[in-house]
Amino acid sequence: MRPRGKRAERRAATARGSAARLGLMAAPVAFFAVFFAYPVAAIVARGLRVDGGWRFGRIGDVLAQSDVRHVLWFTTWQALASTALTLLVALPGAYVFARFHFPGKQALRAVVTVPFVLPTVVVGTAFLALVGRGGLLDELWGLRLDTTVWAILLAHVFFNYAVVVRTVGGLWSQLDPRQEEAARMLGASRLRAWRQVTLPALAPAVAAAALMVFLFTFTSFGVVQILGGPAFSTLEVEIYRQTSQVFDLATAAVLTLVQFAAVAAVLAVHAWTVRRRETALTLVDAATTARRPRGRGQWALLAGVLVTVAVLLVLPLAVLVQRSLGASGFGYYRALTREDGGAFLAAPIEAIGNSLQYAVAATAIAVVIGALAAAALTRRDAGRLVRGFDALLMLPLGVSAVTVGFGFLIALDEPPLDLRSSWILVPLAQALVGVPFVVRTMLPVLRSVDGRLREAAAVLGASPWRVWREVDLPMVRRALLVAAGFAFAVSLGEFGATVFIARPDNPTLPVAVARLLGRPGDMNYGQAMALSTILMLVCAVALVVLERLRTDRSGEF
Amino acid sequence: MPPSLLGLEGATVRFAGRAVLDTVDLEVAEHEVVCVLGPSGSGKSTLLRAVAGLQPLDAGRVTLDGRDQAGVPAHRREVGLMFQDHQLFPQRDVAGNVAFGPRMHGASRTEQRERVAELLELVGLPDAARRSVAALSGGEQQRVALARALAPAPRLLMLDEPLGQLDRSLRDRLVVELRELFGRLGTTVLAVTHDQSEAFALADRVVVMRDGRIAQSGTPLDVWQRPANAFVARFLGFDNVAAATVAGQTADTPWGKMPVPEDAPQGTRTVLVRPTGVRVVPADTGLRCTVTARTFRGTHVAVRLQPEDAPPLDAACALRSAPEVGDAVGVEFDAAEIVVLG
Numbered sequence: 001m002r003p004r005g006k007r008a009e010r011r012a013a014t015a016r017g018s019a020a021r022l023g024l025m026a027a028p029v030a031f032f033a034v035f036f037a038y039p040v041a042a043i044v045a046r047g048l049r050v051d052g053g054w055r056f057g058r059i060g061d062v063l064a065q066s067d068v069r070h071v072l073w074f075t076t077w078q079a080l081a082s083t084a085l086t087l088l089v090a091l092p093g094a095y096v097f098a099r100f101h102f103p104g105k106q107a108l109r110a111v112v113t114v115p116f117v118l119p120t121v122v123v124g125t126a127f128l129a130l131v132g133r134g135g136l137l138d139e140l141w142g143l144r145l146d147t148t149v150w151a152i153l154l155a156h157v158f159f160n161y162a163v164v165v166r167t168v169g170g171l172w173s174q175l176d177p178r179q180e181e182a183a184r185m186l187g188a189s190r191l192r193a194w195r196q197v198t199l200p201a202l203a204p205a206v207a208a209a210a211l212m213v214f215l216f217t218f219t220s221f222g223v224v225q226i227l228g229g230p231a232f233s234t235l236e237v238e239i240y241r242q243t244s245q246v247f248d249l250a251t252a253a254v255l256t257l258v259q260f261a262a263v264a265a266v267l268a269v270h271a272w273t274v275r276r277r278e279t280a281l282t283l284v285d286a287a288t289t290a291r292r293p294r295g296r297g298q299w300a301l302l303a304g305v306l307v308t309v310a311v312l313l314v315l316p317l318a319v320l321v322q323r324s325l326g327a328s329g330f331g332y333y334r335a336l337t338r339e340d341g342g343a344f345l346a347a348p349i350e351a352i353g354n355s356l357q358y359a360v361a362a363t364a365i366a367v368v369i370g371a372l373a374a375a376a377l378t379r380r381d382a383g384r385l386v387r388g389f390d391a392l393l394m395l396p397l398g399v400s401a402v403t404v405g406f407g408f409l410i411a412l413d414e415p416p417l418d419l420r421s422s423w424i425l426v427p428l429a430q431a432l433v434g435v436p437f438v439v440r441t442m443l444p445v446l447r448s449v450d451g452r453l454r455e456a457a458a459v460l461g462a463s464p465w466r467v468w469r470e471v472d473l474p475m476v477r478r479a480l481l482v483a484a485g486f487a488f489a490v491s492l493g494e495f496g497a498t499v500f501i502a503r504p505d506n507p508t509l510p511v512a513v514a515r516l517l518g519r520p521g522d523m524n525y526g527q528a529m530a531l532s533t534i535l536m537l538v539c540a541v542a543l544v545v546l547e548r549l550r551t552d553r554s555g556e557f
Numbered sequence: 558m559p560p561s562l563l564g565l566e567g568a569t570v571r572f573a574g575r576a577v578l579d580t581v582d583l584e585v586a587e588h589e590v591v592c593v594l595g596p597s598g599s600g601k602s603t604l605l606r607a608v609a610g611l612q613p614l615d616a617g618r619v620t621l622d623g624r625d626q627a628g629v630p631a632h633r634r635e636v637g638l639m640f641q642d643h644q645l646f647p648q649r650d651v652a653g654n655v656a657f658g659p660r661m662h663g664a665s666r667t668e669q670r671e672r673v674a675e676l677l678e679l680v681g682l683p684d685a686a687r688r689s690v691a692a693l694s695g696g697e698q699q700r701v702a703l704a705r706a707l708a709p710a711p712r713l714l715m716l717d718e719p720l721g722q723l724d725r726s727l728r729d730r731l732v733v734e735l736r737e738l739f740g741r742l743g744t745t746v747l748a749v750t751h752d753q754s755e756a757f758a759l760a761d762r763v764v765v766m767r768d769g770r771i772a773q774s775g776t777p778l779d780v781w782q783r784p785a786n787a788f789v790a791r792f793l794g795f796d797n798v799a800a801a802t803v804a805g806q807t808a809d810t811p812w813g814k815m816p817v818p819e820d821a822p823q824g825t826r827t828v829l830v831r832p833t834g835v836r837v838v839p840a841d842t843g844l845r846c847t848v849t850a851r852t853f854r855g856t857h858v859a860v861r862l863q864p865e866d867a868p869p870l871d872a873a874c875a876l877r878s879a880p881e882v883g884d885a886v887g888v889e890f891d892a893a894e895i896v897v898l899g
Contacts, residue, residue, distance in 0.1 A: 181611050182644040184631040186658035187709055193632075196657075200648045294613075 024376035028369050028393070028435075035428050036396060039407025040256070046410060047253020055250075062254040068238075072258065075234040078149060079218040082156035086213050087206070089157050089308060090164035096305045097165055098172035100298070101290045108309065109165075110544055115313055116162040117486070117539045119493025120222025121510040122532040125517065126316040127155045127227055129323045129529060136319045151227045156220065158312055160213040167209040168202060175201055177289050211270040215263065215398050221496045222510070226517065235259045236496065240402045244500070256403045263398030270394070317536060324529035332526035351512040352534060355492055358508060361427035362434055362491035367484050369431065370438025375468075377439070378446040393439050396432045401496025405429055408501050426508070429497040434487030441486060445479040446472065489542045492535070509535045562587045562745050563608065563713055567617030570603050570769075577603045579769035580617065585713070585747055590739055592760035593749040596792065600769035601749035602641070605715045608747065609638050621712065632661070637711030641718045643702035645690040651677070651701050652686035658709030676704040679738070696727050703735075707744070714739075716748035720755055732758045753793055757781065765789050786898055790829045796871050797830040803897055811867040813844055816892035827898040832859065834894020835872035837880060843887035846870065848880045862888060 048055055062068055097109060115123065130136050131145035131154070138144050145151040175198060183193035221236040228237060235255050242252040293299050326332055336349040373393055396404070408425055412418070449472055457467045495510040502511050509531060516528035561584040570578040577600045585591045593601045606612035608619055610631035619626045626634060637658075645654050655676055656669040664672065677683050680700040685693070693701060699720065706714060719735070720728045736759055739746050750756050756763050757777040765773045765780065773785035784790035787798045801810040803826050808817045810828055817828070837860065846862035849869070858879035862870045870888065880886050 176644065178640055178644045179646065181609075181631070182638070182640055182646075183657065183661075184611070185609060185636070185638040186705065187632045187635075187661035188657075189630070189632050192661065197646060 024372050028373040028376070031365075031369050031435075032392065032396075032432075035408075035412075036399075036404065036432055039411040040260075040399060040403055041407075042411035043249070043403050043407040044253045044256060047249040047251075047256075058250050059254050059257070062251050063258075065251075068251070068255070071233050071235060071238045071255075074232060075218060078152060078156075078232070078234070079214050079220075081149075082153050082160070082217040083210050083214045085153055086157045086160045086164055087210060089312065090161045091168065091206075092301060093161065093305045093308065094165045094169035094172055096302055098169045099177075099290055100293050100302060102293065102302060108306075112165055112309055112313055113162040114317070114536075114540050114543055115158050116160070117489035117493065117543050118159075119495060119510045119513075119535055119539070120159070120220070121226065121495050121513045122320070122493070122535050122539075123155050123159055123316075124223045124226030125513060125528055125532045126320040126536075127151055127158070127223075128517075129319045130316045132227075136315075146227055147229055147231065149232060152220075152224055152232060154312070155223045155227060156213075156217045158316060159223070160216060161309075161313060163212050163216070164209045167212065168205045171205040172198075172202060173289055175289070208270060211266055215266050215270070218262065218266070219259065219398050219400065221401065222514075225514075236400050236402055239400050240496070240499075243402065243406050252403070252406075256400050259398070259400050263395065267394050267398065320529060320536065321533050324526065324533040326522075326526045326529075332523075332530040335523060335527050336530055351507050351509045351531065352538075354502075354506050355509040355535075356538075358423075358426045358430060358498075359488050359491040361424070362430035362494075363484050363488045365427060365431035366434030366438050366487040366491070367480065370435045370483060370487070371442060371480065373435070374439050374442035374446055375472075377443060378449075394436050397436045401429075401433065401494070402500065404432060405497030405500030408497070423506070425501050426498055427491070429501060430491035430494045431487070432497075433494050434490050437486040437490055438483040441483040442476060442479050445476050449475050485542055485545060489539050492539060492542075509538075561585060562589075562622060563747065564620040564623070565604075565608070565617065566620070568604075568607055568614055568619060569616040570600075570607055570612055571615045577769050578607060578614075581769070581771055583764065583771065583774075585745060587745055588743045590736075590744075590746040590759060590761045591748070591764060592756035592762070593747070593764045593766055594751070594753060594756040594792075595749075595766035595772075596751055599766040601751075601766050602717055603769075604766070605638060605717055605747065605749055608713075608715060609636055610634050611638075635709075635711055636713045636715060637706040637709065638715045639702050639706040639717065639719060641721055643698050645693075645698060645702060645705070647690060649690070650686070651682070651688050651690060651693070654690060654701060655686075655704045655708050657705065662709055672708055673704075676708050679707070680704045681734075695723050696731065699723060699731065707742075713745045713747060716746065718750055719748055720752075721750070728755065735759060765792065767792075783896060784829060784898060787827045787829075790827075790896075790898065795829055795831065796869075797832065797835065798898075799828060799868060801826055801828040801897070803828075806892075808895070808897065812864060812870065812888075812890075813867075815890040815895060817895050817897050818892060821897040822899065829896045829898060830870070830890060831894040831896070832871045832873035834891040835862070835870055836889045836891060837862075837872055837874055837878070838887045838889050840885045840887050843889040846886055846888050848882050848884045848886060851879060851882050862886065864888070 048058055063072075093112070097105070128135065128146060131143070131151050132138070133144060133146065135144070135146070145154070179197050179201070180193045183197045184190065188196055218234070219236050220234050221240065224232060224234045224237050225240070228234075233241070235258065239252050239255045239259070242248045242255065293302050324332055370393075408429055412425065453471050454467050457471050458464075462470055492508075493510055494508075495514070498508050499511050499514065502508050507515065513528050513531050513535070516524045516531065563583075563585040565581050565583040568578055568581045568583075569576055579600075581600075581604065583591075583604075593604060595601045603612060607614055610626065610629060614627070621634065621636070646657065649657070652670075652673045655673045656664075659669045659672050673686060674683070677685055680703055682697060682700050682704070685697065685701070690698065690701065699722075703719075706716075720731055723731065732755055738744075746759075748756075748759060750759075760777060763773075763775065763777050763780045764771055765785075767788050773780055773789050775783075780789070781793065784793060784795070790798050799811050801808040803809075803817060803821055803823050805823075806817055806819060806821070807814050808821075808826070808828050812830075815828075815830070844864050844867075846864045848860055849863045850861040852859045854873075856876075857873045858876060860872045860874050860879055862872055864870065872888070874880070
């Protein structure tokens with residue numbers, strides 16, 4: 001064949017590839033444009049446009065205010081401190097999970113992951129029950145942390161422990177231990193071999209985990225809302241306050257933009273480290289690298305990690321359950337079934353049904369959108385544009401959920417998109433947060449499908465659709481289920497956006513908990529604990545199912 | 558005999574109660590090249606790891622220069638180990654890998670640079686210093702791994718399947734190079750392999766292992782000519798092995814009576830008939846067999862023969878006179894090629 005003809009043919013193939021990719025991307029792009037970019041833009045415009053003209057000067061004005069600067073400063077340093085503390089506490093855990101065999105390891109791995117899928121409201125409530133007024137520490141030693149920043153930091157460690165254990169531990173368990181042995185044979189001590197060989201290999205995973213933790217804590221809402229009191233406020237909490245209590249939309253808009261810029265910067269760094277993580281490491285089967293601890297030092301390390309998990313992760317949840325039972329047995333639970341006409345038009349228990357319905361719908365949306373996006377991102381010919389799309393998909397994790405929720409209210413209220421009174425509004429907002437999890441869970445698995453398998457199928461006569469159906473789908477089915485489980489748990493716990501758009505007569509579980517906590521009296525407090533316990537159990541069950549399905553632990557969550 | 562550098566006395570390692578290394582005694586003299594040969598799972602890699610200090614012993618001891626190594630950590634034993642799949646550090650370039658050992662031993666930058674240049678020259682990759690290890694071919698990786706292992710000048714160099722992953726022609730070439738290099742440097746080497754041709758080509762002494770025990774130890778020629786038992790014989794690729802009763806210069810075997818050398822041990826024994834000792838003759842003489850397979854081996858043709866009431870026999874025939882599959886032939890035996898095993 002003449003070279004010209006070949007080139008033309010290749011161009012045609014590229015064009016076909018692009019068309020297929022655009023087709024796959026169309027739905028996710030449209031979804032994000034309408035339900036993410038548009039509402040956020042509407043809020044920003046509402047704040048910064050006056051009489052048809054833009055007032056960018058307001059940005060400077062707002063940033064000049066000392067209390068805004070204070071919030072910015074606090075948001076940043078508490079996120080940095082939370083990240084450092086989480087790494088410090090969780091890295092030994094990552095090592096223990098990666099390298100040691102011990103009885104009950106599988107169960108413990110599920111236990112440490114429970115906090116991550118717990119709704120922020122539950123986490124806040126659990127810590128309140130532990131370190132707050134009348135909490136366990138208060139009763140035992142008169143110690144209260146709820147007015148200090150420590151409550152927030154500890155709750156953030158609680159929340160993100162699993163991020164480090166999974167991201168770093170996942171890679172660690174696949175590093176060939178013989179790399180370290182090779183260094184030792186060349187004269188490096190145990191510690192030096194770790195520093196010279198293992199640490200450089202782990203560095204990108206540690207960086208990726210640190211960035212995720214920073215992102216989650218930088219945008220922390222539910223935890224700070226409950227534990228921060230009047231003294232501590234993150235950007236997200238401040239946006240909520242400005243929008244729903246002070247009604248200063250201009251300030252809220254500026255804060256939203258600031259948060260957006262910060263998150264975009266963090267995500268850019270994250271994307272860079274993730275790409276670096278994929279360099280030339282030879283990975284081995286994780287099952288072959290773990291063994292029983294040997295010697296006093298290793299047993300002590302294992303014991304230390306177990307104690308940490310017990311005190312930091314299990315104790316708050318146990319206290320939560322204990323408080324929900326109170327002195328009256330199941331009294332608080334029974335009270336949940338009664339209509340009280342105060343904060344609720346219906347019995348609080350109905351929030352369970354609402355939450356489940358919303359979460360199922362949100363999961364369905366997130367899985368469809370996320371799977372399409374992941375499929376588009378996996379195509380071998382993915383160019384720079386598509387990689388940008390990759391980062392874009394992560395944005396909803398960082399952009400103020402409060403802004404999204406409020407944006408829904410003011411942007412989607414007129415034809416052709418008048419969804420104000422539609423129940424679908426809540427699942428749509430929740431799906432936005434679920435999509436990044438779906439994409440992140442599916443991508444590593446889809447990318448690990450050997451391209452030659454697809455070629456083999458094609459040579460045997462399978463059309464592209466059949467190739468996907470026969471080769472990709474069977475390999476990603478588990479990942480798809482895991483992704484769905486994550487989306488479900490995340491939707492169930494979504495608070496920042498839902499608090500705006502859930503209708504008063506149809507609250508979700510986290511919204512109902514927050515409302516109960518906002519009212520005085522032991523009865524309301526106890527009911528909040530009871531409802532949080534129910535929410536925790538639902539999430540834990542979802543997670544246990546996930547753990548059973550999950551085979552590959554190298555994913556990012 | 559020169560004083561022994563490495564000694565193992567009753568070395569035992571158990572995994573989950575099973576002894577992977579079972580009371581092994583072994584000595585390696587200074588400047589000696591010893592090759593441990595055995596099938597996978599015979600405990601040979603564990604042997605290396607025990608000497609290296611990467612695998613604690615459950616019983617027995619390892620000595621270097623007569624000093625017990627119990628409690629000496631891996632990085633202080635001054636032994637080198639070249640891993641089966643090399644384990645080059647992917648984050649470092651070739652020079653960074655080779656310089657790692659000298660750096661751990663506190664060499665200055667200049668010393669490191671000189672050592673790297675010297676060793677890359679030695680292994681025939683003088684210009685590779687700045688290359689990424691991921692960009693190396695299999696043979697080049699093997700050379701870099703060797704340079705890295707030699708760089709800290711270990712007292713004892715251990716090789717785990719040194720040429721395992723390379724293709725045959727490269728392996729044949731490298732094994733000659735290695736032998737020449739070790740001779741020139743006077744390196745003491747303990748290598749393990751499952752490939753007999755590699756072991757025979759490389760070693761001054763071959764140690765055959767089976768199920769964590771040493772089955773035989775001797776020079777390549779010794780082991781090849783007089784396998785200690787049926788296992789060693791079969792492992793070396795000899796399949797004509799059978800039980801026999803030896804009386805005088807005759808052995809009674811499933812293939813009939815056959816002559817054995819004068820000094821053969823007597824009584825109930827195992828005999829090995831080398832394929833070259835199986836002579837194919839016209840069908841009306843000797844043991845009647847049918848030819849069931851015929852494989853061209855370059856220098857000869859390997860023929861598989863099926864007697865009527867006995868186990869199959871392998872015979873090596875000259876290229877021109879080899880029978881065809883299905884032919885009926887007779888077989889006679891050559892006393893010089895028959896070994897009565899101990």
